[in-house]
Amino acid sequence: MSDMQDMEKTESEEQIARIAAEMRLANDGLSDQDKAYFCDARPQAVEPYRGIMEKFANWARSQSLWILGFGTGCGAIELRPLMTSRFDMYRYGIQPRPTPRQSSVFVIGGYASVKTVKRIVRSYEQMQGPKFVLGLGSCTVNGGMYWDSYNTINRIDYYIPVDVYITGCMPRPEALLAGFNRLKQMIREGRCEGMNTYAENFDWYKANQKQIIKDWNMPDYNW
Amino acid sequence: MNAILTKALYTLISLFVITNYGLLLGGTMARVRAKVQGRIGQPVWQPYLDILKNNFKRTGIYHGVMFYLGPVFRLAGGLGTYLFIPAVYGSAVFSNFSFSGDLLLVMYFIFFGQLGMALGAGQSGHPYSPLGVSRGLAQMTAFEVPFALAVIAVASQHQTLSITELVAAQQGGILNWVAFTNPLAMIAGMISFLGMTMGNPFSVVIAPQEIPIGPPTEMQSSFLGMLQTNRAIFQGAKLVLFMNLFFGGATNIVSMVVKTFLIYLYTVVVGASFPRFRTDQSIRFFLGVPTLIGIAAVVIQML
DSSP states (O other), rough: HHHHHHHHHHHHHHHHHHHHHHHOOOOOOOHHHHHTOOOOOOOOOOOOOHHHHHHHHHHEEEEEEEOOOOOSSSSGGHHHHSSSTOOOOGGTTEESSSTTTTTEEEEEEEEOBBBHHHHHHHHHHSSSSSSSEESSSSSSHGGGEEEEEBBOOGGGGGTSSOOOEOOOSSSSSHHHHHHHHHHHHHHHHHHOHHHHHHHTHHHHHHHHHHHHHHOSEEEEESS | OOOHHHHHHHHHHHHHHHHHHHHHHHHHHHHHHHHHTTTSSHHHHHHHHHHHHHHTTOOOOOOHHHHHHHHHHHHHHHHHHHHSSSSSOOOOTTTTTOOOOHHHHHHHHHHHHHHHHHHHHHHOTHHHEEEEEEEHHHHHHHHHHHHHHHHHHHOOOOTTTOOOHHHHHSSSGGGGGHHSHHHHHHHHHHHHHHHHHHHHOOOGGOOOOTTSGGGGGGGOOOHHHHHHHHHHHHHHHHEEEHHHSSSHHHHHHHHHHHHHHHHHHHHHHHHHHSSSOHHHHHHHHHHHHHHHHHHHHHHHHHH
């Protein structure tokens, strides 16, 4: 009897170990030596707080938006005037931040070449949740004037989840401010769960990314 | 026993007041800077929102025990600095734990936080963090020289190392302030204060355009929230210290607020008027004229 129990136990342990191994990321792009330096755990969706606590947290998040200072395309030129005294984004609680670790908003500034998408993915994954993405310009929606370009992606939301799009080529800084205010409204309504969307559909996003990024020499999730 | 509990309560009230004052002061000065640039600027309460936002982050990356302890050391440095300075002279609530010889301890605590931060930043593994720390420590060592000379001059002038006694010696009229009885020490001290606040001419350590944000490059979520809270306490503590050393301290909370506000405004005015120094330039600057002024202040006292 006890042998049977032992056997069952070993089988269930093996099963757990197998499932755990499947949950690990392969990190195939790294050399064996480099694998030891990187985490191989998958991103996990995080449950929001319940009730008034989450509403309060969302209000605080919407009032303090820190943009990642990474201009990914020509649209980034529209971000600079926002800091100047004419448009003054600081009065809306928006300010630039030089490191992805501390920022909460990623502005995809227009067209994203394949080379840049690799950096966009790296930077996006290093940001701490909840994180929000703003697609600036028509190129982020459907490729815009680059829709048939050989080295430019057409839809950024195949690769990372996007919360708000601002169309135009280029959109004016006023349009960008309107987009930020729309983002704030959506955060307050609790509709900006891109971080959880990314974790839940991680395999789909990763497959899309690996389809276009051929020289994948980074970990599967950049902690 | 009751005395200890009362003291504990007073300490908590004192800390609560200085934290909120530091945060509001930071917000107000950001707005003053914005006015200089012709902007409206962020709301006065923006520092509260930033801290709330950072503490409400759902994820946080940690790099080991020292990474946890870095912000804790920094906070200990801020609290230690504040708790040994009497914020309001003669007040039971705001006199904190001032005792004879506390001036030396406070000078040590000003350095302590940065050293703790160096350990935490080192373990983050980010190459920019230690670079930022080394710049910060280099600049700190440089401005410590005129500051220490100013402190020696003031201490030898009043024959005491207790901040409470220094404030007591300056009571009885504006002409009794060290700013008037020992102007050279005040000038050396106030120049080194510019470096201590890391305001604009000396802001290269935490400047986003240089090495991204300096020592806290890898600090995020609640780690950063803790550092921001400490920033407010530390800023308040330094303002109160300089008010006590050179401007006669404060006998009530209103005069404390007015004096510290003006001292902070002076750093903002200087910051808005002068461009940023590189680290080597700021070290040369502090070891030049301010140090000579400090030496002159000490020599005059010794004569």
